[in-house]
Amino acid sequence: MRYFPIFLDTKNTECLIVGAGEVAARKLELMLKSEAHVTVVAPEVCNTVHSLAGHTQVSLHQRPFQEQDLDDKAMVFVATSDTSLNQQIQQLARQRGVMVNVVDNTPLCQFITPSIIDRSPIVIALSSGGVAPVLLRYLRQKLESVIPANISRLGAFSEKFREKVKQSLSGVIARRYFWEDVLDGDIAEFIEKGQNQKAEQQFLAALDAAKINQKPEGQVYLVGAGPGDPDLLTFRALRLMQKADVVVYDRLVSPQILELVRRDAEKIYVGKVKSHHTLPQNDINNLIVQKAKEGNRVVRLKGGDPFIFGRGGEEIQTLIAAGIGFQVVPGITAATGASTYAGIPLTHRDHAQSVVFATGHLKDNTIDLNWPALAHANQTLVFYMGLTGLAIICEKLVEHGLSADTPIALVQQATLPEQKVVTGTLTTILANPATATIAPPTLIIVGSVVALHSSMNWYSDNPQSPEAVHR
Known part of the structure; x- marks a missing residue:
């Protein structure tokens, strides 16, 4: 990963755009979706930039670039037709520690702007590192078609009640389970339809109920990861992998599949090879029981199918004896x-x-x-x-x-x-x-x-x- 994806807080951020043609206008339009203050410097200004310059976030200076234009700037977009000037500004910006993007010249860019799906406060950014723009547009088109336009309402609703939930439910796991129930149920449907009063009533009732029992009940999911190719995972397996608090996985789970596990889940390797076990089977059984008793959603991720030479039956017998709830998700056997x-x-x-x-x-x-x-x-x-x-x-x-x-x-x-x-x-x-x-x-x-x-x-x-x- 050469380009690390990161979201910058643009509040009180100073941005410079050098150039005022149509290419620069696209960058200005993009930055006006943020809270940054934008300074535009160029001797000639196109009509689009002129019309945008009336915005309170924009300062327009119709003159050639000067080195002091970089003073106090956090980032700069260089969008002139003068190649030597672009390179000069890039070098000056790097010397000052200012992040720089030279439009349509990836080798000179310290950062690149991604393709954006904006459902503020939910924002999704996609990038190909400049190597596959057509593929990127294709992926964005696909995502735009499956992400509801009203998903922004869910984001705003979550923002409104985030602190209240945090004060009401002390545990991180309890809060996560609560929000997942909200987003998977009727409350989310009401929010997306704009029925906010009904949504808030049900939300507050659900929160009061959650306060009474804040200790979530742990659950174990024995999930078959299939033979290796992530395209062969079942939808249910993928969904549970992305909701897990703890993932206990073996040697036969491919790195490609492990990449699909929720990023902040605790991952515990218990792989076995002949005559060498990271953990003996009894210890694995006790580990998944212990993690479930702590209130976690535990995914026991196994190569192939859990019930075909996967010792799934042995692990389930342990769970039954411990009174732990479980489910089994079959996988394509090897x-x-x-x-x-x-x-x-x-x-x-x-x-x-x-x-x-x-x-x-x-x-x-x-x-x-x-x-x-x-x-x-x-x-x-x-x-x-x-x-x-x-x-x-x-x-x-x-x-x-x-x-x-x-x-x-x-x-x-x-x-x-x-x-x-x-x-x-x-x-x-x-x-x-x-x-x-x-x-x-x-x-x-x-x-x-x-x-x-x-x-x-x-x-x-x-x-x-x-x-x-x-x-």
């Missing part, structure tokens, strides 16, 4: 994510009429599975957490009846740009040099459906690779 993005259908009428999910890492650290039940033709096997036991898996499946030529695929970091797929057979996969480059998290898919990968692989964007896209 098996379906990996198979789909690798172009390997788990079932196919010509290949497999059943599919079995198995773990390659049992509770006692063995791979003592029901091999006779697994070693059947016309079914697909998906092994979670099985990479370190790959040799044993291949050996046992052949030993119990599967053909040595049965196709097998290793799918690493499924659904992410770094996804890698290595294929072979039960007897050749270990000798494939590419197998040595595969690391967790990796799923193993076994069955004749793997043979379809070469023709159905749609995800890879490298046409020279073995995982090339086929269209």
Whole structure:
């Protein structure tokens, strides 16, 4: 992030605009939406600037720029047609520590003005750093269409009662829960429709009720984060992630998904790798109970689906014993994510009429599975957490009846740009040099459906690779 987004308090701020053509006029119009005092300096002035100069916030000086024009200024917009003059003013401003924007010359800008959606007091700013203005306009258009025009009424209402709520409810969490209930319910509807009297009556009644019980009841949400690609999150998962007070997440939650969590939520990493656990499972169970008892909304964020090799059942049993309320949000499990993005259908009428999910890492650290039940033709096997036991898996499946030529695929970091797929057979996969480059998290898919990968692989964007896209 080269350009850090920041909102400046423009009250009593002095701003300078050098230039008075139509480009400068656009900057003047923008600054007049703020509370800043604006000084405009230029020897020639266009009609638009002349008409705006009558505003009490504007001082117009029709003359060439002078260095003392920068005195006491907090920011300056340079919008002349003289390139050398623009560069000179930029250098003078930087020397004085004045923030400077040279219009349409990003390399000379210390700051840039974003695209703005103004629903004051709610203001949304968007920027592409000057590299994608058309995309920026497209995004602004989309946002303008989904953000209600009357959202400003909600902002003004919140401002009016903010201090009263702060005095009435002592805890930060209690205040947050209260405001969320207001904004999600009928009170917000009344405000948006302009029915302020009815809204205030219901608001004050709700606040009186909240005073009686200020200790919010904690809740735990077991949320499936899916296989990695944030586009595969459910709407409900995203909504809860953005309302959470505490997020307890594991190693399989991708950084891209973690970026979507509410910024000021407490994030606690409890990831596990083979033979090394940041926290043992019992400690994780106790942690989410403790955080919920403190009145927090706790999101237990798990890669894939909480109920498919995610220990969700164990954690829920602990919550039930502790009397903690909970909800479960399913996610796309790694098996379906990996198979789909690798172009390997788990079932196919010509290949497999059943599919079995198995773990390659049992509770006692063995791979003592029901091999006779697994070693059947016309079914697909998906092994979670099985990479370190790959040799044993291949050996046992052949030993119990599967053909040595049965196709097998290793799918690493499924659904992410770094996804890698290595294929072979039960007897050749270990000798494939590419197998040595595969690391967790990796799923193993076994069955004749793997043979379809070469023709159905749609995800890879490298046409020279073995995982090339086929269209």
